[in-house]
Amino acid sequence: MTADGPAPRPRPGPAAPTCRAPRPGAPPILPAASGGWPTGEPGAGLDAAVVVERAGFRLDATLRVAPGETVAVLGPNGAGKTTLLRALAGLVALDSGSVRLGGTVLADAERGVSVPPHGRGVGFVFQDYLLFRHLSALDNVAFGCRARHGLSRRAGRMVARPWLERLGLAEVAGRRPGRLSGGQAQRVALARALAPGPGLLLLDEPLAALDAGTRVDVRAHLRAVLADLAVPSLLVTHDPLDALTLADRVLIVEDGQIAQEGEPVEIARRPRTDYVARLMGLALYRGVLRGDMVATDGGGALRVRPSGTATNGTATNGTATNDAAGIGDGPAPDGRVLVAARPAAITLHMAMPAAGPEAAVVAARVAGIEPRADGARVALDAEPPVWADLSAAMMAELRLAVGVPVWARIGVDALEVYPAARAQDGPR
Amino acid sequence: MPAALAAAFLLLPLVGLLVRAPWRSIPSLLTRSDVREALVLSLETATVATAVSTVVGVPLAWVLARQRIPGLALLRALVTLPLVLPPVVGGVALLTVLGRNGIVGRYLDDWFGVTIPFTSAAVVLAETFVSMPFLVVAVDGALSGADLRYEEAAATLGAGRWMVFRRVSVPMIAPAVAGGAVLCWARALGEFGATITFAGNFPGTTQTMPLAVYLALENDPGAAIALSLVLLAVSVAVLVGARSAGRWAAVRAGSAAAAARGR
Secondary structure (H helix, E strand, C coil): CCCCCCCCCCCCCCCCCCCCCCCCCCCCCCCCCCCCCCCCCCCCCEEEEEEEEECCEEEEEEEEECCCCEEEEECCCCCCHHHHHHHHHCCCCCCEEEEEECCEEEEECCCCEECCHHHCCEEEECCCCCCCCCCCHHHHHHHHHHHHHCCCHHHHHHHHHHHHHHCCCHHHCCCCHHHCCHHHHHHHHHHHHHCCCCCEEEEECCCCCCCHHHHHHHHHHHHHHHHHCCCCEEEEECCHHHHHHHCCEEEEEECCEEEEEECHHHHHHCCCCHHHHHHCCCEEEEEEEECCEEEECCCCEEECCCCCCCECCECCCCCCCHHHHCCCCCCCCCEEEEEEECHHHEEEECCCCCCCCCEEEEEEEEEEEEEECCEEEEEEECCCCEEEEEEHHHHHHHCCCCCCEEEEEEEHHHEEEEECCCHHHCCC | CHHHHHHHHHHHHHHHHHHHCCHHHHHHHHHCHHHHHHHHHHHHHHHHHHHHHHHHHHHHHHHHHHCCCCCHHHHHHHHCHHHCCCHHHHHHHHHHHHCCCCCCHHHHHHHHCCCCCCCHHHHHHHHHHHHHHHHHHHHHHHHHHCCHHHHHHHHHCCCCHHHHHHHHHHHHHHHHHHHHHHHHHHHHHHCCHHHHHHCCCCCCCCCCHHHHHHHHHHHCHHHHHHHHHHHHHHHHHHHHHHHHHHHHHHHHHCCHHHHHHCC
16 A cells, blocks of 8 residues: 555645656656657647548547647537547547647558557546556556656656645545545546646546536536646537536537537537537527528527617627627628527516517417426427526416417527528528 | 255265264375375476466467457357366377377377376376366456456556556456466366376376375275365365455455446
8 A cells, every 4th residue: 555645735836747847837856758759849739630430420520729728529429529539549540631739640541650549648538537446546647657658666656646636636545446436536537647748638528427516526626637738638528517617619529520619608609500509508590680580491580689770781789799799700691590599588478578679579389398497498389489498486477388378578688690601500 | 945955965965075084094194195195296286287277378368358360259169168078088189189199299209209198297288178268268258348448548648568468457357367267276176087088097196186086985985085175175275265365356456336336
């Protein structure tokens, strides 16, 4: 057993030491590893075009990640997220494309180049930790330093210990993985991936196997680590909260393709696919904008700007312009658009309400009621079909049931309108 | 009821052995040189056979579990054939290959002057032939069930193929190798049919304990019972020792299930 040192020190400075050259300012714990590491130079980003083909499946994704940037890869199960990470790590061969990290070619299918996984200097964190069961937490973290940099057992442990301390694991350093909780195990796995000083960090659903309480804790650690990290990192997840809170940028992968890419705020407000819209709790419509109305593809129309304010494609002060989102590319011009509706901003009424200039009122019929923690989501048959999220109090007041006719008031402030810029945003 | 019957059937012979044992003569029996020779020879040959099985059986199990070669399923079936083959048949088969006029043995004799049958080496070979499949099956099972992603995780940490094998694969299958080796050793210790066929029954060189027991039964049944008891005691001691060692290893390593539960 490796006995633990004294009580854990306060968290060390921004950069815990790695077996590679520590970041400037941090006292060097160990000399920089003797050469050959393809990664980690300042300004070295990831530049990859990954094509992997399987029976009935094709992953084709092009991505760039800047140093220090965290990109979340979000998508449904089977979309190819994990395959993407495995291809970057060299665990899956490219059928086409290339992977470059800081100007070093890690793989190039056309030229037949593929650096094996152990030569890539890529840190990988797995959903189910995959800690080596026969090694203590400390020796798990030291494994990479010893394997990658040929350190002795003692030197490896010296590098590993500050990482455990940094992740709040000093007390469990001597424990085997079988005696760690899930949250502890995943933090050990994170330390293990970081200790050798990877040039790229890949996280494959690192929080998915944890229960809700533990997840909050590990997420906080992960956020702190990612904020300090000077190399590119990719975080695969199917939890939108992880993607929106941990990442600088989000890639949506569906069916092996990148379906949408953008900053979290943009993904959250302007989904481009039904999958993203559902994930963000929004209803998504496709249609044609003319003036202040959108004719939706399935029939029906939505007022997206206060009446009389639209001036055919030029900016107005209307409430539904997009400046509020901080995206800052002005209102959509007339033409094909996407409309995202926030169900919480849609109200239901038994008697026909006044529409006013800033809303549309549509006749609807309750099609379904799905109870939620704080009320219910009501699906409505209307043109176009809408959802409304109602509070418990509202549900009690309206006494809704399936089949009941109601009026839905859709204010322009419930809607986000943006151009259907790309071909795939058209009718499906 | 059938369960009780089965248990009684399995346990009563052991009770009989204990009841009929000539307890007073055991100490003098153990000091007899022929008995000592047989016991030492048994322990030595079983241990060597286990070592040989481990050294060549683990790589064989690795090939069976990890390689994708056509005909591997057939090879797996053939390799495990000695598990079901009557040991006497195994001994005859060994004679046809390694006997003085055997397919291979003839040339060993002509070219090198080496004859294997009826030597202690033959005892080891007979025991290895019969017991190695136990080890191969155990290790093959462990390797097939092992999660390859641990090896991938090691690779992403910078470990090359040899280091992955040495520091990840081998420790992961160590419990299975140990368990297989214990089975293998126990089987080799009790080996009778193949040994007497291929190695004969020469006191001091090929007469192992089971052969000595069988022989003693003809002219000194009491001694046969006593020798059986000695063999039983050795087997039980090894089994108990291996089990507690295994439990100790399991506690130290922790179980994957506990880690996955996350508590």
